[in-house]
Structure formats: C-alpha cells, structure tokens
Amino acid sequence: MNSTFMARAVACFSVLSLSGCVMGPDFQVPDNPLASRWAPTPSEAGHSATNESAVDVRWWDSFADAQLSALVREAQTRNFDLQLAASRLEQSRAMRRQVAAEELPAVDGAAGYSRSRNSQRGLSDPSGNSGKQAYNLWSGGLGFSWEADLWGRVKRSVEVADASVQMAEEDRHAVQLLVIVQTAQDYIELRSTQQGLAVVEQNLHIARRSLELTRLQLKEGVATDLEVSEAAAQVAEIQARLAPLQQHSAQLINALSLLVAREPRALQQLLSAPAAVPAYTAIVPIGLPSELAQRRPDIRLAQARLHAATASMGMAEADFYPRITLSGNLGFQALQLSDLGSWGSRSFAFGPGVSVPLFEGGRLQGALQLQEGRQQEAGIGYQKTVLRAWHEVDDSLVAYQASQRRRDSLQQAVEHNQRALNSVHQQYAQGTVDFLNVLTVQNALLANQAALVDSTAQVSLSLVGLYGALGGGWQG
Template sequence: MKLNALACAVALNLTGCVMGPDFRTPTSPLPAHWAPTASETGHSRAVEGEVDWRWWDSFGDAQLADLVREALLSNLDLQQAASRLEQSRALRRQIAADTLPAVSGGLDYSRSRNSQRGLNDPSGRSGKQAFSLWNGGLRFSWEADVWGRVKRSVEAADATVRMAEEDRHGVQLLVMRQTAQQYIQLRGTQQVLTVVEQNLKIAQRTLELTRLQVQEGVATDLQVSEAASQVAEMQARLAPLQQSSAQLINALSLLLGKAPRALHRQLATLAPVPAYRGDVPIGLPSELAQRRPDIRSADARLHAATAAIGVARADFYPRITLSGNLEFQALQLSDLGSWGSRRFALGPGLSVPLFEGARLQGALQLQEGRQQEAGVHYQQTVLRAWHEVDDALVAYQANQQRRDSLQQAVRHSERALDSVHQQYAQGTVDFLNVMTVQNALLANQAAWVQSTAAVSLALVDVYVSLGGGWEVSQCRREPCLK
C-alpha cells in the first residue's frame, strides 16, 4: 500500500491513482447444459432455445395477458420499487458532485459599532460612530482526487443504482408470477366448483330415483337418507370453493391496485385453466446470470462493496484541496462594486490523518468483510437459482405425468358410475356402491382439474426461475409492453 502511495505521489497528476481492487464479475458455477428430464409422448419438453420473454402469452389466454400488462402498470409494489430507484439515482448525483468544484455566492450587510477601548476600529471612526459594512462575492473549493476516493465513491454509487434497478426488475418478475399464479388458481377453483355442481346434479337425480323406488317398494328409507346425505355433503363443498374464488379475485384486484370486488364482473365468468403443450425453450445455464434479477443484483452488491474498499483505503492518505474567494467589501453600498473594494484569496490545503485511534483501519476491515460477505452471497444466489431451475423442470414434468394419470382415472370413474347407476336402477347393487363410485369420481375429477392447474403453475415457475419477463417492461407506459 505504501509503495503504491509513493508511486502516486510521484505522479501527482489530476487523474491521480485509484486505491483499492478493481471489480471483476465472479465466474458463475453453472453447468454447460441443464440436466435433461424424462419425457413422454404428448408432454411439453424443455429444449435449448431463446427463453420467451413474454411467457404469459404462451398460455393463449388473452385475459391473463391483459392482467399481467395492467399489473405491470398499476401495481403499488412496483411503484415503490421505482421510487427507491429514483432515490438511489439522486444519491448518486449527490456523490458525483464531489468531482466538480463547489462554488457559492453571497451578499451580507451588517450595522456595527466598535469599542473605543478595544481593538482598532476598521471603519476609522475610533468606535465613536456606528458604521455599515457590505460584503459580497464568490467562494469555491475543490478536492484533487489524487487517491481516487471520489472516483471509487461514484463507482460504488453507480453499483448501488444498478442494484436498485435489478431489485425493481425482481419486483416486476414477482408481480408477473403472482398475477399468473393467482389467475391460474382462480380458473382451477372455478373448474373444481363446476365439477362439484355437476356431481351435485347427479346426486340430486339419484335422490329422486331413490324416492321413486321407495314408492315402488324397491328401496328403503335408509337409502333415501343416504342419498340425501350425499346431496347435502356436496352442497357443503360449494361454499368454501366460492369463498376461495372470491378471495382470489380480490387478490388479483390488489395486485392491480384496485378496490375489492373491482374485477368480479370481469373474472366471475367461468373460463378454462390456461394450458400450454408445446416445447418450452429454456436457454443455456450460462445465460442465467444475465437474465435473473437476483443474480444481477448480487453482482452489483459485490461491485459496490469492492469499490467501498478503495474509498476506505484512500482515507489513509492526505487530502489536497484548492480553495479561494473573490469578494468585495465596502462601507457604502455604492462602493461595493468598485475595483478598490476587491479582496481575494487563493491557495491549496493539505489534510493529513496523523492519529485516528485505529478508526481508519477498522473502517477498512469492515469494508473488506462486507466484500467477502457479498462474494459469498453472490455464490449462494447463483447456486439457489440453479436449484430453482432444476426443481421447476422436475416439477413441470412430474405434474404432467400426474395430470395424464388422473385423466385416465376420471374416464374409468365415469364408466364405473354409469355402470353402477344402471345396476342400482335394476336393484342388483345397493346405494352404498353408488355413493362409493360417485365419491371416487368427484375426487378424481377435482384432482384432475387441480393437476391441470398445477402443470400451468409449474410452467410459470419454470419461466420465473429462468428470469424471463422483466425485459419487456422497461417503460411505464403501455406501448412498451406490447
């Protein structure tokens, strides 16, 4: 450090020397290719290719696309993130001002009278009369950034601005994810509600059939009670699903910065669960660090911490400042601008830290510790991103397999229910068989609808884990989103 300082002192030019290490982005510990997942005929496959930035459009649901677009324009969390970004930019401008001279101007007036027994009276009146004094002029000061302290401060501020930008991108990605997830969950809940209503109608017809059989002496009152119990049990399932549907609509309203029930008319109408069956381009692992906002933010955080070390090291060395003033002073306002009323001063200043009680050393160690922490945080962020991508791909494949198996189970249950209804009408089976088969059908249908939504939710997680989406929303105006 001392040799470096000596070399800088010999050079002693305006650009000076820059203390501290230069920042380099760490190498990301990512594989060359994503681990392949098992695929089956008819399933979406993860393939190498450019990630779709507008991934919500791949579901083919215009209402979902409209909600995502409106959320990016109106979400209050995004507005707060944008405000934090503007604050960091303002702080950067404040720090960068140290690279330029500070110039101030002033004008003051005083009415005074000196002591007749004291020091000399500058007015020449020996303290016998009061006098007016006018002062006006310019003052300036400038620090020669010999050791790069100001330059490193600006570098750290630039990295902090970049970190705020990436944090905003992260909020954008989170808003997209939450909007898509809650919309998919809403459509899944509405579909399950439809399934329950359809099974309720079947149960009500069965109850009517059982009552007719009682009149004909084929069935008993016990069977009527069992059929009525099944109807009541299915009716009881409706209220929680209706509640969940209303709450999901309200959750979407909150994401869009709207009042409760504001989207009820728009979203209450039944619609299918958004689905996608094509191949999913997922890019290369090497591209992940350029796409994911959390990795980019961690990189900026490490950059800021590295630059802060240079600031702390520069504090060990002298500060050279140049200051001066050009002023006018007169007893009469009419004389204030005359050449004879001028006065000026110009000269350099040197400030040397001689004894700080280990404060500077402690500040340097603190910044070095923060840099080490930021480096570990970067590695952890990259590793976590890798895990999220892998887990999302596995979940997407597994949910597709589960959906297909449940679809087969629904078909078998539907055939079984038709058969048991015929046998019950013929009196060859009792009502317990009907209840068992119908409950199995209801469970399989609900599980199949939920698995269909789970596939779409897993695909959302795939896209979000890849960091795609925030790139298309760099403006606050709607045309930037089209």
C-alpha cells in the same frame, strides 16, 4: 493576473487528480465454475418439451388468455409494490447525483450588508472613525472549494453509488417479476377453483337425480329407507363442498384486485364468470444455463452488491493517504455601495489545504478490515445466489414434468370412473346392485375429477414457477 493564477492552480490540481492512482481492487464479474457441470433435466416423451432457445420475455401471452394478459399489463402499471420499488430507484439515483457532485468544485455566491459601530476603546475600527460613529459595510463575492482526488476516494464513492443504483434497479426488476408471477398464479388458481366448482355442481346434479330415483324406487318397494337416507346424505355432502370453493374464489378475485391496486370486489363482475384454466402446450424455451445470471434479478442484485463492497474497499484504502483541498474566494468589500465593484474594493484568498491522518488509533485499519469482510461476505452471497437459482430452475423443471405425468394419469382415471358410474347407474336402476355401489363409484369420480382439475392447474402453475425461476418477464 490573480484570476489567471487561480485558474492555473485549479487546472494543475485537476491534472493531478486525473492522473492520480485509484486505490483498491477493480471489480471483476465473478466466474460461474458450476455452469459447465449443470444442465437442465431432459424432457420426457409425450409431454411438453423444453429447449435452450431464448426465454420468452412475455411468456404470459403464450397462454393465449386475453384476460390474463390484460391483468398482467395492469398490474405492471398500477401495482403499489412496483411503485414503491420505482420510488426507491429514483432515490438511489438522486443519491448518486449527490455523491458525484464531489468530483466537481463547489462554488458559492454571497452578498451582504451590515450597519455597525465599533467600540472607541476596542480593536481597530475598519471604518477609520475610531468607533465615534456607525458605518455601512457592503460585500459580495464567490467562494469555491475542491478536493484533488489523488487516491481515487471520490471515484470509488461514485462507483459505490452506481452499484447502489444498480441494486435498486434490480430490486425493482425482482418486484416486477414477482408481481407478474403472482398475478399469473392467482389467475390460474382462480380458474382452477371455478372449474372445481363446476365439477362439484355437476356431481351435485347427478347426486340429486340419484336421490330422486331412490325415492321413486322406495315408493315402488324396490329401495329401502336406508338407501334414501344414504342418497340424501350424499347430496348434502357434495353440496357442503361448494361454500369453501366459493369463498376461495372470492378471495382470489380480491387478491387480484389488490395486485392491480383496486378496491375489494372491483374485479368481481369481470372474473366471476367461469373460464378454462390457461394451458401452454408448446415447447418451453429455457435458455442456456450460462445466461441465467443475466436474467435473474436476484443474481444481478448480488453482483451489484459485490461490486459496491469491492469499491468500498478502495474508499477505505484511500483514507490512509493525505487529502488535498483547494479553496479560495474572490469578492468585493466597501463602506459605500457606490464603491462596491471598483478595482480598489476587490479582495481574494486562495490556497491549498492538506489533511494527513497521523494517528487514528487503528480506526482506519479497522474500517479497511470491515470492508474486506463485507466484500468477502458479498462474494459468498453471490455464489450462494447463483447455486440456489440453478437448484430452483432444476426443481421447477422436475415439477413441470411430474405435474404433466400426474395430469395424464388422472385423465385416464376420470374416463374409467365416468364409464363405471354410467354402468352402475344402469345396474342400480335394474336392481342388480344396491345404492352403496353407486355411492362408491360416484365418490371416486368426484375425487378424481377434482384431482384432475387441480393437476391441470398445477401444470400451468409449475410452468409459471419455471419462468419465475428462469428470471423471464421483467425485460418485457
């Protein structure tokens, strides 16, 4: 009968908890009032265009570079920053389970044995021996406690924990996107550096041929010692450009090794052979501006942070109201082990407890005001994050189009420089121009070829930056 009474009491408090009100405002996803007033920069004729179709979640494969795709896959599997972010996510999920346990009753089991002897002149002896001899005491039972969540404090705490899990998950998404972008950027820059090395080596070969020609002309009395010295200096100046490029290439290979959690120079054999800079010439899908908040991890993180701050306000408001706790225990106690478990050895205690905040000296009011301030700060932070994301996308689109214009102009310049160098070499061999003309044209060609390699890589790098600003990649 007593057990039935306890079960009914628990059921009663459960109904009260479920039917109780939840304090604080419910979270609503903020509107983006600027979404209707912002549109991406239109594409220009003659360059890679953009459209509002869905963003490619595996955009790195669109560069058609198997080595790049393999490095991105390996980085997503092995990168230590990603592993750390995944560990933080698991910790937040464990914390959420810990918080959610407050919604359920806590039940503890206990068993014990002791041998005691009371004072003959002290308090009453439970053994009935008046302290004249020792006795055994056997006990065992169950205890439970449960808070009736009448004001939704526990529900709001679980809501905060859910938002914290979301924050940790979006942090992992942000790290994943950053690792993908960094891997692609380092790889493109590596290939650009290798192409730059090839340009310098090609010009070094031309400069050495010019030096040989000048020495022959010196023997024939056509050239002077000054022209030979100028040609030799040109060879040394071009050769001096090799070392910084070789150093930068080695450092980029090490950077990629670190991204895939490998030791220094682990990718040297794999990546040392020069290859073309990955290029993307198809139409670039950028999605709708209104969908940006669904893709960017930083916006999703700011939204989860705002959600947690909003739910925390409800927790602070619930602290103003009484807390009702139901607790009790049911067990057995006997002096003889053989009597333990008999009906006469049973014991129980049951009853509710109420805690009412009567005077807190303004502590609760201060806590509520603090949460309101944090919620306001999180709301402003969300708006700032969204606006900054739109600026980054717009800036990335502008950079992508500008890099294409620069590359096209440099291609024309290199073609003109190449024709000019061929012409000036013929004229120098015929003795119609001096070597200074050769130096001038060759230096111009070398500068424009290096700039063309850099601008070609910059087109791909700006596209990688655009995809990073669009938030595409972690979904794949």
